[in-house]
Amino acid sequence: EGKKEWLPVSNYPMTKAWLQRDPWIFNFTTRAEFGKEHQIAIELALVETNEMRKVLQGQGMTIESLEELKRIGKLLMAWIAHLQKMKGSVISSHPFGWEVKNGALQGFIYGGMKYAANGTSPSANPDPVIASQYAPTGDRQPWIDAAEMVTSQGKPAFDAIIASAFAAPLVRFTGQSGMLMSCFSVASGVGKSTALRVAQGVWGDPVRAMQSLSDTQNSVLHKIGETRALPLYWDELKTEQDSKKFVNTVFTISQGKEKSRLTARASQRAPGTWQTLLVSASNESLMDIVESQTKATTAGIYRVFEYEIKESRGKWIVDPSDAQRLVSRLNDNFGQIGLEYASFLGNNFERLEAEVAAMGRELGVETNTIADERFWIATITVVLAGARYANELGFTKINEEQLKFFLLETLEHM
Secondary structure (H helix, E strand, O other): OOOOOOOOOOOOOOEEEEEEOOOOEEEEEEEEEOOEEEEEEEEHHHOOOOHHHHHHHOOOOOOOOHHHHHHHHHHHHHHHHHHHOOOOOEEOOOOOEEEEEOOEEEEEEEOOEEEEOOEEEEOOOOOHHHHHHOOOEOOOHHHHHHHHHHHOOOOHHHHHHHHHHHHHHHHHHHOOOEEEEEEEOOOOOOOHHHHHHHHHOOOOOOOOOOEOOOOOHHHHHHHHHHHOOOOEEEEEEOOHHHHHHHHHHHHHHOOOEOOOEEOOOOOEEOOOEOOEEEEEEEOOOOHHHHHHHOOOOOHHHHOEEEEEOOOOOOOOOOOHHHHHHHHHHHHOOEOHHHHHHHHHHHHHHHHHHHHHHHHHHHHHHHHOOOHHHHHHHHHHHHHHHHHHHHHHOOOOOOOHHHHHHHHHHHHHHO
16 A cells, blocks of 8 residues: 555664575674674574574574564565575575586685675675684784795795695695695794794684694594685694594595585585695604505505705794794784685686696696606695795795795605
């Protein structure tokens, strides 16, 4: 009849709604804290159920009565039905990494957004714990300062670690699944942990996102199944027992697929998959342990690209206390470089795929490698390409020629 009537539903504004599939989740934005917007997510199976109240209140939306809960449930059901009829309202189920549709790349996902040539759009919600570790925070300059502190040393062993942060998303273009770059040093205080924290700071919290020996294999595999194309860093492998535990995980990671398991509702959950680079720092070489655990085949050895970081006291041009201060700033300033790099990846993947493939072929010819050594060549390829793109975007000042010489020298040694 042309009349407009206001019906009270909730005290919270609900805007910017979209749907995620596999599993089906309804997402919208609200303000549960003064002056701050944040995203709410609820599985479709829980809408208009008593459990919905617990889920919403757990994310900051307090429900005052059962009547209010019913009103919100009816609104959400109608909203969901409306969105399902709209083009573009149902999006990818992946929270990180490359977006593929009908066998073709579409863009790169990071920080809650998909970056593509045709613009940006929301992405799926990751696991809440993982989301907190990889949510871009603060400013970009602290990372630039910390990276320059590392690369200004002129040590390609450290430059390779920094470049690995930009190399991991490029692993897809080599056709490999999971690769390991291992660096070790018997001496302590040589700077490998510092370089790892800076590299981790490209995408996530340099402390909480770093893997440790207390993490179970299942939790690590779940995490890499979510982050998919982001690098995984593992520091402080000190004992032989530590290394043996780690090597078991590495072999699973190299398969590129998480094991299948059931959800809480006893339905089959799709296993996570990945194509990425794992980087570890330890006090001793992993190669002997890898060899001892794979005596029947050399396949395990070829999946590990390893080099030793030599001790060189007195050559750090940055005072240790200043270095600690620069790196500690990353605790509150991380992921901003990852946002910029994700946009670059999503807008240039056709160019990057061609260049990485060409670089891999050239390195194969230059080194005259055999088929079994393809993992090593793939690792060198993506690390060199990562350094090139990080320099191109102004993130780093890595000496690419020196880095290539170092990696090829390592290859010959191996």
